[in-house]
Amino acid sequence: MQAVITGDLIDSTSYTLQELDTILNTINAEFEYLRVAYQTDFKIFRGDSFQGVVLDPTIALDLVITIKTAINKIPNKHKKISGLTDFRIAIGIGNINLKRDSILESNGEAFQFSGRTLDTMKGDYPRLLLKTADENLNDEFNVHFGLLDSVTSKWSVASAEVVYYLHKGKKETEVAEILGINQSAVNHRKKAANWDAIVLLLKRYKSVIANYK
DSSP states (O other), rough: OEEEEEETTTTGGSHHHHHHHHHHHHHHHHHHHHHHHOOOEEETTTTTTTEEESSSSGHHHHHHHHHHHHHTTTTOOOSSSSSOOOEEEEEEEEOOBBOOSSSSBBSSSSHHHHHHHTTOSSSSSOOOEEESSSHHHHHHHHHHHHHHHHHHTOOHHHHHHHHHHHHTTHHHHHHHHTTTTHHHHHHHHHHHHHHHHHHHHHHHHHHHTTTOO
16 A cells, blocks of 8 residues: 655646746755655646655655645735645555556556545645545545644644644754744744644544554
């Protein structure tokens, strides 16, 4: 079993070329980090979408949080765009039958689950869905992800920044130094972002997916 993560930028046509360039540079930097840290393979296609293969499906949600917060912390100056700069993302877990040099030419159950699920995601929400061969598993986590959407929809750029660094293992004091604020401000933003609840969701996802075959 492997995971395929597919995403597309919400309201991509509303961004200027300069803004898109900033978004793509940011996401490419994260993909390089994920490649080195987790041996993943992510590619951008169509200029506003991406797809990646994750060998260990138990960490797929962790990678999604990394990708989302990296983009969420980019200021969104458009009144036409609802909320933060963000992606719709679908996680597909299953077998990969055809693995080519380019993941965009690869195929299999995980690719189909991820790609087809993303195609069903229209409008502002949902922004994250899981698809496996087990419908009960899908139902459980898509309820969780709906609640996660509700939480992240209330984030500010400041909240996303704090979650981004906490999720990468930084301590509050380290985050404070990076952002140039005091530790109490970091703690306040962490609580406002419901970071402790997100940690519980990440643990639950890892535990359940580790037993999924």
